[in-house]
Amino acid sequence: MKSSTTLDPGVKRALLAYLDALALAEPFQTQLWESAGLTLAQLAVLRQLRQGSLSASRLAQAIGRSSASVTRLLDRLEERKMVSRHRDGEDRRCVEVRLEDEGLRAMGEIRPLSDTALGQAINRMSENELEALEASLRLLVDRTREQAGEVEEVKQR
Numbered sequence: 275m276k277s278s279t280t281l282d283p284g285v286k287r288a289l290l291a292y293l294d295a296l297a298l299a300e301p302f303q304t305q306l307w308e309s310a311g312l313t314l315a316q317l318a319v320l321r322q323l324r325q326g327s328l329s330a331s332r333l334a335q336a337i338g339r340s341s342a343s344v345t346r347l348l349d350r351l352e353e354r355k356m357v358s359r360h361r362d363g364e365d366r367r368c369v370e371v372r373l374e375d376e377g378l379r380a381m382g383e384i385r386p387l388s389d390t391a392l393g394q395a396i397n398r399m400s401e402n403e404l405e406a407l408e409a410s411l412r413l414l415v416d417r418t419r420e421q422a423g424e425v426e427e428v429k430q431r
Contacts, residue, residue: 292414298391298392299314299392301390301391302387302390302392305390306384309383309384310380310381310383310384311354311380312380312384315337315339315343315347316347316350316351316356317381317384318337319333319337319344319347319348319351319357319371320351320356320357320373320377320380320381321381322336322337323357323371323372323373323377324373324378324381327370327371327372327373328370328371329368329369329370329371330344330345330348330359330369330370330371333371338415338418338419338422348371351377354376354380355374355376355377356373356374356376356377356380357371357372357373357374357377358371358372358374359371359372360372
């Protein structure tokens with residue numbers, strides 16, 4: 275692993291390209307907020323729960339956020355009746371999070387990403403380009419989560 279004080283030119287180019295991609299997501303975030311009053315982090319929670327109920331800790335892990343951050347997200351979503359939390363009868367420390375009808379409804383009101391310029395540009399990509407993009411993004415997410423886990427472990431020592 276390279277020193278964090280020396281920025282490799284390839285790493286710099288990749289970080290700048292990532293920042294460019296983030297800038298493309300800003301209009302989507304604005305539209306998401308205007309149409310459903312959701313942040314991207316809240317949407318990530320709802321999307322994850324659409325696959326089924328999860329414990330709060332597994333949900334945090336699945337979306338790559340700290341438990342404290344997910345607790346705040348859940349507080350806001352629960353106030354709006356989009357999710358509900360249920361304590362395990364045997365182990366009160368375990369909290370199961372469920373997607374509620376209001377959360378499903380809010381997700382249905384969101385204009386699909388495919389209608390945006392970003393979605394249309396992705397739609398024009400070849401199958402090989404799509405596979406490469408998906409693989410690269412998944413790798414970036416996985417490595418970032420691994421790194422964040424390493425950082426969290428160091429903090430806890």
